[in-house]
Amino acid sequence: MKEQLPISVLPVPFDWGAGRRGAAAGPEAVLQAGLIRRLQKLGCRVQLRSGDYLPNTDPDRRTSAKLKHWGRVQAMNEALALEAAAAIRAGMFPLAIGGDHSLAIGTVAAAAKTRHRLGVLWIDAHGDLNTPQTSPSGNIHGMALAALLGLGDPRFTGIGGPGAKLNPRHIALVGARELDAGEKELIRELGIACFTMHDIDRYGMARVMENAIRVVADGTDGVHLSFDIDSVDPGEAPGTGTPVRGGLNYREAHLAMEMLHEAAIVTSADLVEVNPLLDNGHRTARLAVELAASFVGERIL
Numbered sequence: 189m190k191e192q193l194p195i196s197v198l199p200v201p202f203d204w205g206a207g208r209r210g211a212a213a214g215p216e217a218v219l220q221a222g223l224i225r226r227l228q229k230l231g232c233r234v235q236l237r238s239g240d241y242l243p244n245t246d247p248d249r250r251t252s253a254k255l256k257h258w259g260r261v262q263a264m265n266e267a268l269a270l271e272a273a274a275a276i277r278a279g280m281f282p283l284a285i286g287g288d289h290s291l292a293i294g295t296v297a298a299a300a301k302t303r304h305r306l307g308v309l310w311i312d313a314h315g316d317l318n319t320p321q322t323s324p325s326g327n328i329h330g331m332a333l334a335a336l337l338g339l340g341d342p343r344f345t346g347i348g349g350p351g352a353k354l355n356p357r358h359i360a361l362v363g364a365r366e367l368d369a370g371e372k373e374l375i376r377e378l379g380i381a382c383f384t385m386h387d388i389d390r391y392g393m394a395r396v397m398e399n400a401i402r403v404v405a406d407g408t409d410g411v412h413l414s415f416d417i418d419s420v421d422p423g424e425a426p427g428t429g430t431p432v433r434g435g436l437n438y439r440e441a442h443l444a445m446e447m448l449h450e451a452a453i454v455t456s457a458d459l460v461e462v463n464p465l466l467d468n469g470h471r472t473a474r475l476a477v478e479l480a481a482s483f484v485g486e487r488i489l
């Protein structure tokens with residue numbers, strides 16, 4: 189985190205951007221695993237926002253094959269963007285707890301309102317760079333980063349105002365190991381820095397994170413961390429909707445968080461895709477809390 193700003197924890201009990209249900213129970217599981225007390229113990233001032241800023245999207249049935257449940261996803265993100273922007277205006281650090289990854293459309297749009305050259309570090313097994321045209325699933329959580337680049341449907345590129353919120357030069361992906369054809373094309377075309385699992389195997393997490401931090405911090409006026417728990421290997425983090433083998437090991441994930449703490453560049457963050465229905469006990473929710481602790485400065489010695 190950049191300075192020791194008070195943290196506004198924004199629970200987002202929502203999973204209509206994903207292909208399977210359950211991530212909506214993620215915030216409750218992460219809170220039950222002791223998130224708030226862990227952060228407080230580390231000296232953070234923490235305010236837990238109740239979920240009542242989110243509209244009840246249950247009656248909203250607007251959907252289409254290429255943008256599944258778009259009505260609900262849009263309504264959630266509009267409300268979340270307002271709430272995150274209010275937290276930023278109040279001098280707080282917004283930490284959104286998901287919920288599926290579509291919520292980053294709202295949080296990043298909010299951060300980009302005050303930080304006009306926002307860097308984004310997207311730690312994820314996936315690129316989330318599909319458009320409705322390239323998506324193999326129609327699930328909007330796989331389109332979040334593309335929408336923030338101004339690509340895809342105006343219902344989502346227009347959250348928090350029309351057009352692109354990010355410059356592709358200020359984005360780094362870390363942990364990628366399952367990219368769809370259209371995503372690969374986009375990464376090449378836009379020159380997005382993508383540090384894959386292959387790079388992590390080859391150069392080590394420390395070197396990869398040094399480079400990723402440079403990409404998101406150089407020439408920017410703030411950095412948003414969007415951490416998808418499926419970046420971590422399913423052996424450690426089984427409770428997630430789209431697990432992919434061959435992910436970050438326990439120490440690599442912690443090292444990333446520790447290095448971000450040291451770099452002191454991050455100004456807003458998401459922790460997403462914890463799905464307690466798929467978890468092995470409370471393993472994944474507990475891991476999420478531990479990683480958050482490393483991010484705010486917990487250290488071994």
Ligand SMILES: NC(=[NH2+])NCCC[C@H](N)C(=O)O
Binds near residue numbers: 325326327330
């Ligand atoms: N945030 C996530 N877990 N995204 C998974 C996306 C999977 C796949 N690429 C899709 O577009 O459907």
Ligand SMILES: [Mn+2]
Binds near residue numbers: 289312
């Ligand atoms: Mn994701």
Ligand SMILES: [Mn+2]
Binds near residue numbers: 312314416418419
């Ligand atoms: Mn993912």
